Amino acid sequence: MANSKRMLKGAEIVWECLVREGVETVFGYPGGAILPVYDALANYSDRIHHVLVRHEQGAAHMADGYSRASGKVGVAMATSGPGAVNLITGMATAMMDSSPMVCITGQVPTNVLGSDAFQETDITGATLPVTKHSYLVMEVDSLANVIREAFYIARTGRPGPVLIDIPKDVQNDVTEFEYPTDPIDLPGYHPPEKATDEEVAAVLELINGADRPLVLSGHGVLMSGARDALIAIIEKADIPVTTTLLGNDSLPHSHPLNLGMMGMHGNASANHAIQGADLIIACGMRFDDRVTGKLKTYSPNSRKIHIDIDASELNKNVRVDVAINADLATVLAQIKPGVKQRKRAEWLKTIQAWQEDATQRDVLQLESETLLGAQVIRSICENIPDDALIVTDVGQHQMLEAQYYSHEQPHTLITSGGLGTMGFGFPAAIGASFHRADREIWAIVGDGGFQMTLQELGTAVQEQANVKIAIINNGYLGMVRQWQQMFYNAHYAETPISSPDYMKLAEAYGVPGYRVDRREDIEPTLKGARRHKGPVLIEFVVEQHEMVYPMVPAGADLHKMIRRPHPEETSV
Amino acid sequence: MKQVLVALVEDKPGVLNRIASLFRRRNFNIESIVAGHSETPGTSRITIATDEEEHLRRNIIRHNLLKLINVIDVVDVTDRPCVIREQALIKVRANGSIRGEVGDLVKIYRARIVDVSTASLIVEVTGEPDKIDSLIEVLTPFGVVEIMRTGKVAMIRGAVNSSDQEEVIRWKNGNGRNHKQAKK
Ligand SMILES: Cc1ncc(C[n+]2csc(CCOP(=O)(O)OP(=O)(O)O)c2C)c(N)n1
Ligand SMILES: [Mg+2]
Numbered sequence: 001m002a003n004s005k006r007m008l009k010g011a012e013i014v015w016e017c018l019v020r021e022g023v024e025t026v027f028g029y030p031g032g033a034i035l036p037v038y039d040a041l042a043n044y045s046d047r048i049h050h051v052l053v054r055h056e057q058g059a060a061h062m063a064d065g066y067s068r069a070s071g072k073v074g075v076a077m078a079t080s081g082p083g084a085v086n087l088i089t090g091m092a093t094a095m096m097d098s099s100p101m102v103c104i105t106g107q108v109p110t111n112v113l114g115s116d117a118f119q120e121t122d123i124t125g126a127t128l129p130v131t132k133h134s135y136l137v138m139e140v141d142s143l144a145n146v147i148r149e150a151f152y153i154a155r156t157g158r159p160g161p162v163l164i165d166i167p168k169d170v171q172n173d174v175t176e177f178e179y180p181t182d183p184i185d186l187p188g189y190h191p192p193e194k195a196t197d198e199e200v201a202a203v204l205e206l207i208n209g210a211d212r213p214l215v216l217s218g219h220g221v222l223m224s225g226a227r228d229a230l231i232a233i234i235e236k237a238d239i240p241v242t243t244t245l246l247g248n249d250s251l252p253h254s255h256p257l258n259l260g261m262m263g264m265h266g267n268a269s270a271n272h273a274i275q276g277a278d279l280i281i282a283c284g285m286r287f288d289d290r291v292t293g294k295l296k297t298y299s300p301n302s303r304k305i306h307i308d309i310d311a312s313e314l315n316k317n318v319r320v321d322v323a324i325n326a327d328l329a330t331v332l333a334q335i336k337p338g339v340k341q342r343k344r345a346e347w348l349k350t351i352q353a354w355q356e357d358a359t360q361r362d363v364l365q366l367e368s369e370t371l372l373g374a375q376v377i378r379s380i381c382e383n384i385p386d387d388a389l390i391v392t393d394v395g396q397h398q399m400l401e402a403q404y405y406s407h408e409q410p411h412t413l414i415t416s417g418g419l420g421t422m423g424f425g426f427p428a429a430i431g432a433s434f435h436r437a438d439r440e441i442w443a444i445v446g447d448g449g450f451q452m453t454l455q456e457l458g459t460a461v462q463e464q465a466n467v468k469i470a471i472i473n474n475g476y477l478g479m480v481r482q483w484q485q486m487f488y489n490a491h492y493a494e495t496p497i498s499s500p501d502y503m504k505l506a507e508a509y510g511v512p513g514y515r516v517d518r519r520e521d522i523e524p525t526l527k528g529a530r531r532h533k534g535p536v537l538i539e540f541v542v543e544q545h546e547m548v549y550p551m552v553p554a555g556a557d558l559h560k561m562i563r564r565p566h567p568e569e570t571s572v
Numbered sequence: 573m574k575q576v577l578v579a580l581v582e583d584k585p586g587v588l589n590r591i592a593s594l595f596r597r598r599n600f601n602i603e604s605i606v607a608g609h610s611e612t613p614g615t616s617r618i619t620i621a622t623d624e625e626e627h628l629r630r631n632i633i634r635h636n637l638l639k640l641i642n643v644i645d646v647v648d649v650t651d652r653p654c655v656i657r658e659q660a661l662i663k664v665r666a667n668g669s670i671r672g673e674v675g676d677l678v679k680i681y682r683a684r685i686v687d688v689s690t691a692s693l694i695v696e697v698t699g700e701p702d703k704i705d706s707l708i709e710v711l712t713p714f715g716v717v718e719i720m721r722t723g724k725v726a727m728i729r730g731a732v733n734s735s736d737q738e739e740v741i742r743w744k745n746g747n748g749r750n751h752k753q754a755k756k
């Protein structure tokens with residue numbers, strides 16, 4: 001059947017094209033305007049597995065999680081109107097974190113488009129700001145090419161979500177189908193490739209001449225496959241590295257040059273290093289306000305190099321001396337030969353002093369009666385293999401994960417960084433489990449965020465998704481409570497939150513459930529839970545007033561962190 | 573100096589909407605935007621005037637436009653020698669006695685009277701925006717009933733094409749290459 005011409009309906013063309021794109025899993029939910037596509041699924045179900053979600057938001061997060069775990073384009077599908085609108089949170093999340101995704105939505109028939117027909121929403125209009133690109137397919141003849149373009153756009157350049165909206169009559173229309181093989185012709189789309197010779201020379205001059213250089217390693221290091229090249233360069237030139245949240249797994253945690261995470265809840269030593277550096281080499285990161293603090297005082301005495309695949313990120317927030325718009329892995333390969341071998345002992349010694357201070361303030365050094373979220377996360381880290389995948393939700397537990405989970409291997413962390421979408425973690429973990437069913441996957445979620453998308457327990461059970469759910473239950477919307485404690489006189493407005501009886505919830509869904517409220521029970525429970533295949537739920541009842549330190553208050557100078565009191569100053 | 577950008581875009585539904593939406597959500601200000609067919613079938617040329625003064629911000633606006641898939645090229649012509657023109661229709665209250673006076677002014681500005689009724693005239697003028705401002709100012713004492721301005725269109729002087737037409741022709745001939753890269 002390779003390329004023979006056949007008469008196919010639009011609905012069949014959708015599946016044909018997905019098969020050609022190598023799609024094996026689609027996350028979706030049916031409805032009136034996408035019925036023809038669902039009707040045609042039966043003929044393709046031997047090649048594509050459709051996962052029925054419990055809410056379209058779940059489908060979008062699952063497609064995103066699948067994409068981040070596999071490096072492939074995730075696919076979500078929904079009907080028009082409410083179905084399509086429910087995908088938006090997931091598209092916005094994927095957009096912010098540059099996650100490649102294709103969303104396919106049904107639309108009302110073309111003859112009633114624009115008439116406020118039943119379940120009509122202008123979804124291409126509504127999603128303009130949260131998609132990399134979008135299509136409203138007005139005739140069946142263009143459908144195959146649109147799908148091909150959509151996948152290409154989603155996965156190349158700076159990846160992102162692409163929406164394809166298909167009116168119902170277009171799904172039913174029949175056309176002669178031949179899979180397009182000519183090169184994709186997008187005159188306005190050409191992802192950049194490499195740096196110019198002048199740019200390489202400028203970078204080398206700065207790096208080789210710097211006494212206190214620092215690499216900022218972001219998500220782009222992982223996405224472009226630049227990790228090995230980066231490690232080679234920093235080892236050759238003895239340059240310390242600090243990572244963003246999404247770059248937390250871009251360098252082995254135990255690497256001696258790894259200072260850990262920067263920014264609002266980053267390591268104090270990393271933030272001090274940024275402020276004290278004489279050269280910043282920013283790789284595949286975008287100087288988000290959560291990592292820079294106040295821009296006016298950000299790294300005041302450094303020259304700056306910024307390498308990013310997205311030209312519009314260069315000089316956006318932080319003004320730099322050398323801005324390179326290219327693929328990071330290519331640029332690092334270009335500069336590697338010219339980087340001079342050098343030791344930078346003095347600079348590293350300065351940094352080490354900052355690190356020691358942090359160790360003493362570590363919460364794990366404190367005596368505590370109650371169970372702490374940090375202990376739970378450290379325990380999970382110590383008890384599961386290096387290649388296990390951690391997916392977090394958003395809040396204090398997310399920051400504790402970033403601080404207390406040591407990622408040795410790349411692509412072992414999935415988290416919603418740019419948008420900070422509560423409710424992301426659990427469905428994203430389910431999605432990730434479809435990449436490799438044998439992989440150990442832990443969803444670390446808060447009691448607040450889990451309750452936003454816990455209906456996906458139904459999906460996890462129906463699919464027997466291999467996801468271990470660790471609920472860090474502090475009885476609060478903890479991160480917001482922390483801000484209220486620090487900046488709003490401990491006025492806890494609408495942050496105490498109740499939970500269902502999670503053991504009964506687990507039972508209702510037929511998954512093994514555990515509750516842990518003592519430190520000594522963590523390990524045995526983790527061991528027990530790991531023996532089950534398929535979904536398992538563990539509730540960790542933790543200290544309600546735990547704080548995440550250090551903290552740079554929003555908009556403050558990066559070096560003016562609120563620190564956990566030193567053990568000699570007070571006992572907490 | 574206000575920023576003037578000239579963009580070459582694919583003629584696809586919603587392109588103007590994408591551009592307008594981009595300016596709104598990025599908090600860039602559009603002063604005027606004018607779109608029309610270009611010399612190459614299937615493409616339009618758009619002149620966008622913004623109030624951005626600062627060089628790096630201007631560059632960011634340009635790169636954000638380039639990020640739109642249907643935008644083929646964007647040239648910032650602000651600091652380049654170019655012809656900038658705008659057209660306006662100005663309806664002036666003018667009965668018999670002062671028509672002559674208005675007519676004289678119109679001549680000085682090389683404008684034209686394109687409609688006459690018993691109580692009013694419509695003046696059509698083309699030129700640099702400053703010239704149009706100035707004509708409006710001198711017509712105001714007569715009583716301006718209505719003004720309609722097109723916004724600026726811009727074109728670089730000399731034999732160069734605003735969007736390096738050779739490149740565009742090359743991709744049209746199926747020989748596409750990294751156009752945006754070449755422009756970097
Ligand atoms: C959808 C959504 N709504 C609101 C917020 C604001 N917010 C950020 S963290 C947080 C609290 C999260 O609480 P929980 O899930 O219990 O995690 P914890 O901080 O307690 O670990 C809230 C409400 C958000 N990030 N996302
Ligand atoms: Mg909580």
